[in-house]
Amino acid sequence: MIASSLTFYRRTTQVAFILVIFLLPVFDILRYDTDTQELFLFGSAWSLGLPEGFAAGHGLAASGQVAMQFLLKAILPWIIVLAVFPLLGWLTGRFFCGWLCPEGTLFELSDLLTLKLNGRRNLFEKRSNEPDQGRPNRLLYGSIAVLSAVVLPLAGGVALTGYLVAPRTIFSQIMNWEFTFGVKAGIIGVGIYMLITSILVRHILCRFVCAAGLMQMLFGWVSPLSLRLRMDTARISDCTDCKGCDTACFMNVTPRKHNRDISCVNCGACIEACNQELGAGNGLFHLGFGESCALPRGNCRNLVPSETLKRS
Numbered sequence: 246m247i248a249s250s251l252t253f254y255r256r257t258t259q260v261a262f263i264l265v266i267f268l269l270p271v272f273d274i275l276r277y278d279t280d281t282q283e284l285f286l287f288g289s290a291w292s293l294g295l296p297e298g299f300a301a302g303h304g305l306a307a308s309g310q311v312a313m314q315f316l317l318k319a320i321l322p323w324i325i326v327l328a329v330f331p332l333l334g335w336l337t338g339r340f341f342c343g344w345l346c347p348e349g350t351l352f353e354l355s356d357l358l359t360l361k362l363n364g365r366r367n368l369f370e371k372r373s374n375e376p377d378q379g380r381p382n383r384l385l386y387g388s389i390a391v392l393s394a395v396v397l398p399l400a401g402g403v404a405l406t407g408y409l410v411a412p413r414t415i416f417s418q419i420m421n422w423e424f425t426f427g428v429k430a431g432i433i434g435v436g437i438y439m440l441i442t443s444i445l446v447r448h449i450l451c452r453f454v455c456a457a458g459l460m461q462m463l464f465g466w467v468s469p470l471s472l473r474l475r476m477d478t479a480r481i482s483d484c485t486d487c488k489g490c491d492t493a494c495f496m497n498v499t500p501r502k503h504n505r506d507i508s509c510v511n512c513g514a515c516i517e518a519c520n521q522e523l524g525a526g527n528g529l530f531h532l533g534f535g536e537s538c539a540l541p542r543g544n545c546r547n548l549v550p551s552e553t554l555k556r557s
């Protein structure tokens with residue numbers, strides 16, 4: 246993978262995943278209809294496939310058939326659903342958080358706009374790893390921020406409400422500007438949640454609250470094979486201490502730190518930063534699968550300034 250293209254690839258996967266989230270209920274690939282109380286999966290209503298009058302059935306064969314149907318169509322799908330994030334974590338660490346998660350994408354956009362407008366990613370404090378933005382066009386970024394604060398929560402509200410109310414019902418209510426209580430509550434509730442988390446909470450939610458993130462973090466941490474950030478320890482003396490990797494990290498990880506950081510989402514921003522400093526293909530970081538810690542234990546101790554190591 247060409248490191249300088251990482252951001253392009255990442256933005257592509259992030260936007261593609263948001264589109265998937267929007268389209269799943271539209272095409273009945275995944276949604277629960279609260280009106281008909283049916284679960285739609287891959288285009289058709291999900292049913293246990295039990296024969297009519299199965300409860301009155303007698304005999305071992307009939308009971309066995311019911312038990313098998315229940316196992317295959319109720320218990321097994323749930324196990325698969327519950328296993329997705331632990332499995333992802335075991336194999337790819339927090340890759341989903343950095344490359345796919347729509348909430349993570351929204352928080353990155355909020356970080357960027359705050360950085361352009363205030364010169365720091367965070368609303369509450371200025372950290373030592375804030376990238377220098379020069380003199381950005383505040384009118385432009387202010388307009389984008391206002392537009393985003395209105396459009397994105399409403400769009401998110403419509404998309405997520407579509408998982409409980411048929412999307413065509415929602416669209417027809419929008420066209421006629423007449424809403425049922427459920428649709429109104431869904432859109433406003435999701436919208437307020439998105440607005441509050443994207444303005445006030447952001448990556449704190451990723452680090453400490455999100456269950457999907459915590460499962461990936463935990464299983465990625467204990468896995469001997471998960472994807473993780475690595476540093477070329479043999480070439481550590483090439484580091485110019487430019488701090489590009491530190492400032493690139495929106496998760497407030499110090500990539501050169503000798504301890505592996507469970508907040509790392511394998512986004513590759515530090516890989517790009519180091520390639521910019523040392524030349525394409527000569528950067529000190531890469532993503533790789535395998536055991537042991539992500540970063541060299543002890544190798545960076547003398548290189549990274551002590552105040553940098555104390556941070557985070």
Ligand code: SF4
Binds near residue numbers: 497498500509511514
């Ligand atoms: S340490 Fe590097 S790969 Fe990990 S989150 Fe930070 S910038 Fe992304």
Ligand code: SF4
Binds near residue numbers: 485486487490501
């Ligand atoms: S970006 Fe590379 S050269 Fe710059 S401080 Fe980080 S590891 Fe060192």
